[in-house]
Amino acid sequence: MRIGELAKLSNTPTRSLRYYEEQGLIIPRRLENGYREYDPYLIDRAIQIRGLIDSGIPTKIIALILPCLDKARGIVPEDIEPELLAILRDERDRMTQRIEFLTRNRDSIATYIDAADEALARRTAGTAA
DNA sequence: ATTCTTACA
DNA sequence: TGTAAGAA
Structure with a gap:
């Protein structure tokens, strides 16, 4: 899906989605025409990021947290x-x-x-x- | 109609 | 972040 649809489904402004990309969160692939192409699972991520930002967490920190949040289940002591x-x-x-x-x-x-x-x-x- | 980039308030 | 301009 393109940015417009993701914006609607995640209730997140396109402005923000582009900003998230600029900050290294959610990096979508590009179509031939240069349009951003997002996979469906990114709907949840967009919502999560928006929530984190609304919570006052700086994007720098969010970038560090996202990887951890995805695998919060399988934490290995050695990797901490x-x-x-x-x-x-x-x-x-x-x-x-x-x-x-x-x-x-x-x-x-x-x-x-x-x-x-x-x-x-x-x-x-x-x-x- | 949609999206893209860049830039300003 | 919102918004606008100009191009694709």
Whole structure:
């Protein structure tokens, strides 16, 4: 499939798909006319990459993670690179901090919403009565 | 109609 | 990332 279809199926802008390629993620083959040709299994990868990026993981790191994610099942102790492991631990910690950050703000907003609902309820009750 | 590249806000 | 220009 060409970029337009993948964009639609993975709900990812063509702009982003081209950017992913530029960053070394998802490298599609080219047709005679120069058009990018994507295999169906790349739909899931595109979605996954988009999710990773939305999670705040830099593309550099995503490039390192993708290979690991594909074979997360068959990890061989001998193949574990300490350098990569350190980077992943670091990234994991940033994710944790981001989650805590988001949690605080979500709770803050939730509290405001609850207060607003109650205020609205009181106003309605007063108008009705 | 679609996609490609390049570049700017 | 969105968007636009010009070519294929």
